Amino acid sequence: MALDSAAIFDAAFLDSLKHLRIVAGRVPAGGRFAEHRSQDMGGGVDFKDFRPYSPGDDFRSIDWNIYQRLGKVFLRLYEELEDLPLYILTDHSKSLYQEQQPRIIPSLRATLALASISLNHHDTVGVFPFSDDVQNRWPPQGGGGKVMLLADRLSTLGPGGETNFASSINRFNSYNLRRGLLVIVSDFFDPAGLEEVTNALKSVRHRLLFVQLVRTSDRSPDLSGDCRLVDCESGQAEEVSVTDRLVSRYAEAYDRFQNGLAQFASKRGAGLLQLDVDQPVSPQLAKLFETGSYVV
């Protein structure tokens, strides 16, 4: 079922995008890396140098590995940075439409927010909703005036099937798109397990940024007594007797998952941004651009 577009992209959110664009646009267009432009104008996207991140810098260039090691945000400088397309894989599996405050809304908002920044910079943006497969909902294209068009396109998105990273990534890879930055907006809850997710992502040749949709109850579920837990995507049920001990084991399992995802991101040189779905999206993204900080 498609959500009400007014609910997804309300006036307040759209207004916040302007602020985000301004924040992200403090760096002069075309001059972000002018001082580091290489004289060797080779083809492709070749790494040149690092420089510290400044508010307004293109987040696509953030080197997450350095942040991991040094705790500071640096940009990777490329020769053809302005040609680095942005691809966004937006999770729209069934699970994102569950819960009283569905995660699909912050997911779509985060997608639009990131896309709008790049579009505002006249960069190429492609948006590919995925669940058990990938949709070519917004083929890579540029143009700042296309934000509302993209918003309109995203608001018609309905629930997909079960989350299947493996098939979705395989499909995406088959598009053979020009190397860019691949942002995956998802909760990363693949029934096949984290290993399947990371195995699939290993085959991606783009730079990666994970925007993980999280909420407090993911780690600390509010359950008690004897419950029949039904997976909203697969329909499989698990009958549990919730005790303190069981909840503790659950938290341990969740922590293992989180650690595993973070370790993969680190190894892969990918960024991991945890987006609290119960908080407004734009301020969290603005914080990334303004302070260069993020939560892993």
Add this chain to the structure above:
Amino acid sequence: MSLANLSLPLFLSGLAALAALLAILQLLRVRYQRVDVVTTMFWKEAIEESRARVLLKRFRRPSAYVLVLAIAALLWGALAEPESPASDQRDYLVLLDGSAVMQAGDRYAIAVRALTDQISQLPKAQRRVVWCGSDHRVLLDRGEVSLLLSERLKERRPEASPASVDAFLGEHLTQTMRETSVFVLGDAGVSAATLASLPESVTVERVQAGKASIKRLNNAGITAIGVGEALSGRYDAADVYVRVDLTGDVTTPDLVLEPNQATATELNPGEWVFRDLPADGSTITVRLLASDDLLVDNEAKLTMPNRERIRVRVDESMAKLLNPLLRIDPAVVVVDKNPDIVFGEGDSMKPSFQLVAREAQEEAFVLRDQWPDAQAREAVEAAFRQLGIDQIDATSLAADLATSIQLGAETGVQRQVHVWSDLFSADYNLVQSSAFPLFIAKSVRWLVGQPELVSYLAVGEVSDALDIAGVSFAPTQLGATYQSADGEEIVATLGSLSIRAELAELDSILGMPSPSGHRSSTTWLILLALLLLLLEWGFFQKGWMP
């Protein structure tokens, strides 16, 4: 402490079965709350080590099981009705008067109510309740629950019989060695003699059940009924005598007879007779047309004797002499065929009166019969008296015959009278004597074996030792039955009022006591079980119980 309702093995078995059943129910009592989650990934990992309860795993909350088991055990214990025995070891005997007088007014209902209300005060193992009506029946035996008493009393009503409490005490308690408290419910009297014969360990008290609506009976009742020979002389009829006694403020009622609708004649105050009622074996009912406090004695039934005329065949040799006598006998009909008795040479299958030659027998008069081995002489003498032989002038006869007149007896299948044929000739004055017709008439009756009509029943004189003219008499629940010599049963019913004896004044108590030490724990067990149930409900509401 003992269990009134269940044996100990049964109680323990039941408790074990309850424990097992509740355990299974507890194990299966898992109610799942459905929760839709975004993923079960992490739960799967977590629950691998702690699966949901399955049948054979241990309880999740043993305390819940213990609580439910405690509730079930308390209820099971209440069912067993444990009670601690009285500190004394007395027997408690309750006698419920079911005699005719209890029918008056509401005294029986009052007595029964008091009994059912108070019986629980007596310890089950030591109490008994006995019905004292026309017979003695145990209504509640030791160890039986009081509910059985109510069931057994449902069909019970006071009977048309004398009070039998006195008889019960005399039969069952005079020899007892046990300490016994006897409680009498009702108006039955106890004679001073009986009370004096009871051992000191036995106490008899009357329970004041309540105020009966009738304190003094105003009563008219039939107290005797009997059958006698018809004054008119008719052999096939009988006169029925009735005695009526009055108590209190009643007027002499009218009597009616059914089915004959004959009219009674009052011979003396309270003594009546119905004349010439057919002696045909039918049952008559005499009824008082009275509205009094006790109706049970307003009716008496009697089965009339069955008296058919005796068929007699007379041989020609004796016809001229005997026919005139026989024809005027109302009990006799002279016939040619199918006689009951024969005068003359008869076949051996019929009783007969025969004339024999003097040479054929030594005695002038010989009677043949199946004499009893014991007391045969008395029987023979009685038979001769019955024939009226003693009325015959034997001296004169002997003089005439120039020989002594002797009487003899022989054993035979059928009754026979053998007389010297000489005595029947006109030469001797036997035939001329006034005793001769009586002798012939008595002989006819003796030969056919008809009993005399001397039967009667009277209040207070009912006894199984009663013997009237060889007829046995036995009291029954309804009154009495006659059993004639040939086994025919004749039923007579009569209500009665009281024993004829000097009655003792019994100590009176307001209610049956509750012996010290006697305690029933049933109520407390049930209350405790209810309390725990409330607790369990509260725990369940708070989610502390599974």
